[in-house]
Every structure is written in C-alpha cells, then in structure tokens.
Amino acid sequence: MNLRPLGNSGIDVAPLAFGGNVFGWTADEKTSFAILDRFVAAGFNLVDTADVYSKWVPGHTGGESETVIGNWLACSRRRKQVVIATKVGMELSPTEKGLSKLYILRAIEQSLRRLQTDYIDLYQSHLDDQATPLEETLAAYDQLIKQGKVRAIGASNYSGPRLEEALRTSREKGCAQYECLQPHYNLCERSKFEQELEPVCREAGLAVIPYFSLAAGFLTGKYRSEADLSKSLRGQGIKKYLNDRGFRILAALDEVAARLGATPGKVALAWLMARPGVTAPIASATSLAQLEDLIAATTLKLNAPAIQLLNQASA
Numbered sequence: 055m056n057l058r059p060l061g062n063s064g065i066d067v068a069p070l071a072f073g074g075n076v077f078g079w080t081a082d083e084k085t086s087f088a089i090l091d092r093f094v095a096a097g098f099n100l101v102d103t104a105d106v107y108s109k110w111v112p113g114h115t116g117g118e119s120e121t122v123i124g125n126w127l128a129c130s131r132r133r134k135q136v137v138i139a140t141k142v143g144m145e146l147s148p149t150e151k152g153l154s155k156l157y158i159l160r161a162i163e164q165s166l167r168r169l170q171t172d173y174i175d176l177y178q179s180h181l182d183d184q185a186t187p188l189e190e191t192l193a194a195y196d197q198l199i200k201q202g203k204v205r206a207i208g209a210s211n212y213s214g215p216r217l218e219e220a221l222r223t224s225r226e227k228g229c230a231q232y233e234c235l236q237p238h239y240n241l242c243e244r245s246k247f248e249q250e251l252e253p254v255c256r257e258a259g260l261a262v263i264p265y266f267s268l269a270a271g272f273l274t275g276k277y278r279s280e281a282d283l284s285k286s287l288r289g290q291g292i293k294k295y296l297n298d299r300g301f302r303i304l305a306a307l308d309e310v311a312a313r314l315g316a317t318p319g320k321v322a323l324a325w326l327m328a329r330p331g332v333t334a335p336i337a338s339a340t341s342l343a344q345l346e347d348l349i350a351a352t353t354l355k356l357n358a359p360a361i362q363l364l365n366q367a368s369a
Contacts, residue, residue, distance in 0.1 A: 055097035058333045060137070061233030061261040063206035065175060067100040067137055069327050070352050071263050073338035074103035078118030079111055081340045086122045087129070089345050094135055096349050102236075102263065102336050104141035104180055105165050116146045117168050124170035139176035139263075140165050141210060141236075143183060153183035155194035162203060178208040178236060182216050188223045196229040210236035210265070214250035221258050234261035234333065241303050241322055241368040242269040242295055256331050267326055267335035269295060274319035275304055299368070306367035310360045316350075323351035325364050 057066035072093050077086040090101070107119035120140060127133050142161045145151035150161070166172065177198065179191065198204040209217060209232045217235065224231035235255050239247040243266070255262050268274055272295045276285060283290055307318035314321070326335040339345040356364075 059261065060176065060206060060333065061208075062259055063176075063233040063261075065137055065206055067261075067334050068098040068352075069334050070098055070323070070348060071100040071102050071139070071334040071336040072098065072348075073265065073336040074101055074119045074123055075107045076119075076338045076340050077103070077107070077122040079108040079114075083122050083125065085340065087126050088342060089339060090123070090126050091130065092342055092345055093349075094130075094132055098349070099135060100137045100139060100263070100334055102139040102265075104144065104178075105161060105168075106141070106144040106146060106180065109146060117164065120165055120168035124168050128170045133171060137175040138169060138171065139178060139208070140169070140174055141178040141180035143180040152186055153179055153191040153194075154186045155190050155197075158191065158194040159197070162198060166203065173203055173205060175205045176208055176234065177204045177206075178210050178234075179212070179232075181211040182209075182213070184216075188216075188220050189227055189229075192220065192224055192227065192229045192231075199230050206233045208232055208234035208236060208261075208263075211238070212251075214254050217251065217254050221254070232260065234263055236263050236265055236336070238266050239264035239326070239332075240267050240269045240335075241273055241307075241325060241364060242300065244368060252331060261333040262331050263334050263336055264326060264332060265336045267337045268319055268322055272300065273303070273307065273322035274317070275307065278304065302367045303364075306363050310356070310363060313360070314354065314356075316354055317347060319347060320351040320354050321356070321360075321364070323348065324354040324356050325361065327352065328356055328361060 055068050060067050103119045106116045108114050109116035142158055143153050195207045207230055237247045237251055270291050272292045277292045307321050310321045311318050326332055337348050339348055
C-alpha cells in the first residue's frame with residue numbers, strides 16, 4: 055500500500071478513507087465491525103467520523119458512530135493500526151456547538167470516551183464558527199496537541215479566505231496549524247474546491263480528504279431518474295444532479311467503466327485519487343460487497359484520455 059502524507063503532521067494514510075457516518079445508522083454494529091476488520095486487513099487505515107453522527111436519525115442524539123468505532127477498537131485491539139479522524143463543532147444541542155475553546159475542551163473528552171481511546175489522530179473543525187476568533191479555536195487545539203490528546207488538526211467546510219486566515223493566524227501566533235482540509239468535492243462538485251480552496255491547500259501543503267466522493271451515491275450510476283430516488287434514504291438529496299450535466303457525467307463514467315471493465319463508482323473514486331493534491335477521498339459502505347468495490351477502486355488506473363473525458367464532461 056502506497057501511503058500518502060497527511061500534510062506535515064508526520065501521519066501517513068492509505069489513499070482511501072472510510073466514512074464512518076454509516077456506523078450505528080445504516081450499518082449495525084455487527085456489520086460495522088466486519089467492515090472495519092476487512093478495511094484494515096486490506097491495508098487501509100484512515101477512518102473518519104464526527105461527534106454529530108448520526109444525530110439526524112430519529113431517536114439518536116449524536117455520538118453513535120464514535121461509539122461503534124470505540125467498541126470495535128476495544129474488541130479488535132487495533133488502535134495503533136488505524137488513524138482515527140473525528141470532528142467537532144456541529145450542533146449537538148443548543149449548548150453543544152461551535153468552536154469556542156471551552157466547548158472544544160469539553161467535547162473532546164466526550165469523543166475520547168466514546169472512542170475508548172486516549173488520543174485522536176486527526177481532530178477537525180466540522181464547520182467554520184465565525185462567532186469565535188480563530189485564535190481562540192487554534193489555541194484550544196494547540197493545548198490538546200501539547201497534552202497528547204490530539205496528533206494533528208484539520209478543517210472542514212471552510213471558505214478559501216477563512217482557511218487562509220486560519221493558516222496565517224497559526225503562523226503569527228506560533229500555535230497549531232490545520233494540516234488538512236475536508237471539502238465537498240467530487241465530479242459533480244468541482245468549482246468551489248478547485249477555484250477557491252485547492253490553491254490554498256497546495257501552497258500550504260495541506261492534505262485533502264474530500265467527503266461525498268460519490269455524490270451521495272449518484273456517481274455509482276444507481277440513480278438515473280426521479281423514480282430511482284426512492285432506492286435509499288439519501289435519494290432526495292441526489293435530485294439536484296438529475297440534469298443535463300449530471301447525465302453527461304454519468305455517460306462519461308459509463309464509457310470509461312466499459313473500457314476498463316470497472317463500475318462507474320470505481321471510476322469516480324479513481325478520478326479523485328488521481329487528482330493532484332487529493333490525499334484520500336472518503337467513501338462509505340454498508341456491506342462487505344460494497345467495501346470490496348471501494349477497495350478495488352484504489353488499484354484502478356485512469357489514462358490521460360479517460361481523465362480528459364471525465365474532466366470535460368464535468369466541467
């Protein structure tokens with residue numbers, strides 16, 4: 055497995071991250087354990103989650119995904135084989151949200167307890183909190199790194215200017231710096247990252263771990279009409295891609311997949327992994343069969359004509 059550096063953190067990760075949002079939601083604990091066992095056995099190590107997963111499910115309060123991962127860590131005893139990434143900042147309750155120092159220091163203790171570990175490899179700001187000074191947020195992370203509770207920090211859902219400001223604040227104050235960005239980026243969602251965020255990441259040497267790498271499943275080819283939207287819980291979120299551009303992207307994926315004897319989803323992930331600056335796209339699976347497809351995507355090599363076709367279709 056060719057590992058890639060996670061920014062300048064000293065942490066190396068495999069070229070595919072597993073999205074733990076499904077754990078305790080669409081994948082029960084037994085299935086989640088089997089998926090994690092296979093993922094690690096195949097040589098992969100980056101597992102991404104968040105304290106808010108899966109608060110959106112009726113009866114859930116958040117922390118369900120971290121709890122499943124923590125139970126797996128306790129049973130498998132594979133803590134040193136995995137890079138655990140989690141996030142803080144999204145609203146768990148009216149008094150549990152944001153990136154104030156007080157809240158971060160409180161929230162991490164809950165995440166550590168659920169994950170059944172004494173450190174988090176990558177702790178990420180889940181979204182920008184413009185009500186809290188960047189200096190305060192970064193000082194909290196700096197304290198956690200010095201205490202050994204966090205190895206590296208990252209940002210998600212930041213704008214280009216705010217990410218630049220955060221990096222500048224770290225330099226000026228001599229405190230912890232974001233080492234990676236988790237952006238919404240895939241063949242359907244290109245413009246914001248490529249125009250606004252990619253230049254900042256490349257100049258600063260940040261790792262990039264895109265979420266929604268398969269556009270919530272649209273890029274697998276599973277959804278090709280409005281009638282298909284009922285196939286999963288995420289179907290309605292895909293409706294926005296059912297347009298001329300979306301169909302053009304699917305046609306290009308189908309063409310490349312046919313040439314390579316692959317599937318559209320594998321091709322879409324391979325395109326992301328071949329993008330300059332992308333470290334490890336995040337993708338999820340709710341079965342071992344789906345996971346095998348994700349793993350297979352990491353060995354799929356796209357030639358220049360295939361990449362050009364996909365670039366043009368998604369431009």
